[in-house]
Amino acid sequence: MQDTIILDVINVYKTYKSAGKSLNVLQDINFSIDKGSSIAITGPSGSGKTTLLGLCAGLDKSTSGKVILNNIDLTNLSEDELAAVRNQNIGFIFQNFQLMPTLTALENVMVPLELRREKNIKSVALDLLDKVGLADRSHHYPVQLSGGEQQRVSLARAFSTKPAILFADEPTGNLDGETSVKIEQLLFDLNTQAGTTLVIVTHDLELASKTNRIIKIRNGNIISDEPTEKALKTIV
Ligand SMILES: Nc1ncnc2c1ncn2[C@@H]1O[C@H](COP(=O)(O)OP(=O)(O)OP(=O)(O)O)[C@@H](O)[C@H]1O
Numbered sequence: 001m002q003d004t005i006i007l008d009v010i011n012v013y014k015t016y017k018s019a020g021k022s023l024n025v026l027q028d029i030n031f032s033i034d035k036g037s038s039i040a041i042t043g044p045s046g047s048g049k050t051t052l053l054g055l056c057a058g059l060d061k062s063t064s065g066k067v068i069l070n071n072i073d074l075t076n077l078s079e080d081e082l083a084a085v086r087n088q089n090i091g092f093i094f095q096n097f098q099l100m101p102t103l104t105a106l107e108n109v110m111v112p113l114e115l116r117r118e119k120n121i122k123s124v125a126l127d128l129l130d131k132v133g134l135a136d137r138s139h140h141y142p143v144q145l146s147g148g149e150q151q152r153v154s155l156a157r158a159f160s161t162k163p164a165i166l167f168a169d170e171p172t173g174n175l176d177g178e179t180s181v182k183i184e185q186l187l188f189d190l191n192t193q194a195g196t197t198l199v200i201v202t203h204d205l206e207l208a209s210k211t212n213r214i215i216k217i218r219n220g221n222i223i224s225d226e227p228t229e230k231a232l233k234t235i236v
């Protein structure tokens with residue numbers, strides 16, 4: 001793997017088995033992502049975007065093929081090893097947030113930092129909540145937050161460790177226009193200031209056009225993989 005590549009997806013297939021039937025959700029997926037770049041993954045509902053993100057982030061295993069992240073082959077790692085790789089390298093914003101219901105907003109943001117035994121955890125977490133506009137909601141539990149607020153907590157949690165790569169599944173899907181713009185700004189700031197590679201699943205073509213590259217998926221296949229106009233302008 002070249003030093004400039006952070007993620008390599010090689011001949012990846014995913015088949016789900018349920019009720020005695022096999023469902024081929026991803027077929028022969030191949031791509032690699034440059035360190036520090038930003039890419040958008042788009043495609044219709046059910047086309048396999050969330051599944052693909054989960055495989056890339058070591059949250060799930062492919063049926064066949066390889067995922068190599070930051071020079072680490074995820075294929076044969078145990079659950080514990082995968083959890084450590086995620087904590088050291090990855091931020092993930094889930095489509096359904098996946099906040100811990102028994103922890104407050106602040107405590108949710110603190111979890112990845114505690115796992116890394118970092119210092120000043122509380123003030124870092126409070127600062128992040130402030131950045132996503134939730135300083136006054138830090139002691140709320142997830143059920144006491146709106147969908148968009150939960151999404152923003154999930155974002156603050158994903159940012160907390162300044163990960164090498166951030167996977168975001170519809171990060172602005174539940175937000176109003178004004179909040180979306182702020183959140184997008186935070187994502188791209190993380191990209192330019194901390195060098196975090198961004199992989200964003202989105203239906204929002206405007207957001208997709210702000211990245212360097214768009215991968216389109218249909219029925220579990222990549223149907224196009226092209227630089228955006230923004231990327232082409234930077235090259236010229
Ligand atoms: N655990 C599972 N078991 C069986 N089938 C699954 C499972 N998870 C997802 N699927 C199926 O795999 C397909 C792809 O799902 P996925 O969540 O990746 O789609 P998506 O592109 O993210 O869609 P959306 O835009 O609606 O979020 C869907 O048809 C879904 O029903």
Ligand SMILES: [Mg+2]
Binds near residue numbers: 169
């Ligand atoms: Mg999805």
